[in-house]
Amino acid sequence: MEIETRLILVQKSRSLSTRRPLLSNSTIFAMEQFCTFDAILFVSDGRPPTLVQLMTSPQISAQHAPYGAPQTRMPHPEVFMDYIADGLGSRSWKYQLVEALDGMNRKFTNPYIIFYPVISRDGMPFPINQSIRDIQGRAFREDQAWRGNIVVAKYRENPFTSMMDASMADFPILKNYFMTHGAPRHVQPHNQM
DSSP: OEEEEEEEEEEOOSOTTOOOOSSSTTEEEEEEEEEEEEEEEEOTTSOOOEEEEEEEEEOOOOTTOOTTOOOOEEEOGGGGOTTBOTTOGGGGEEEEEEOOOTTOSSOOSSOEEEEEEOOBSSSSOOOBOHHHHHHHGGGOOGGGOOBSOEEEEEESSOTTTOEEOOOGGGHHHHHHHHHHOOOOGGGSSOOOO
């Protein structure tokens, strides 16, 4: 996990009618941390899956969050998703949790979270993910096809408070999952703006 710290200028305003220069006594500096985690990217054009650095940013917590509660982090898989709608942030993608494979009696200790695009820039469907189509082989069904670039991350207890690094050693498990599972229904077959 890498931590990148950047300074953000934040200006406090005493009233809406007061106009002051940006760099005044009311300017304060706030620290914001960005963490990255290794995730697996399944590119829609059929290239082999690769490891990428999935960036997460701190999410503003509720006012009454208990002291010491883990901080919720917002992942940014949209960075790796081609043709995704601009400016919508997390509304342009959804996620699917993979807590076990079919036939397992127990859940994974470290489950997976699959991020997939749902709103394209032009309102057209995303291209079928050729990498996952190749994995599914003869079991592939176009009406259940995964579309666009797919990002898969790993977590411990909660997908938004305890992400961890994935590795290519996770690929066989994900391959097994994709062989037997199509995309969630609300992705099929068209997107809406």
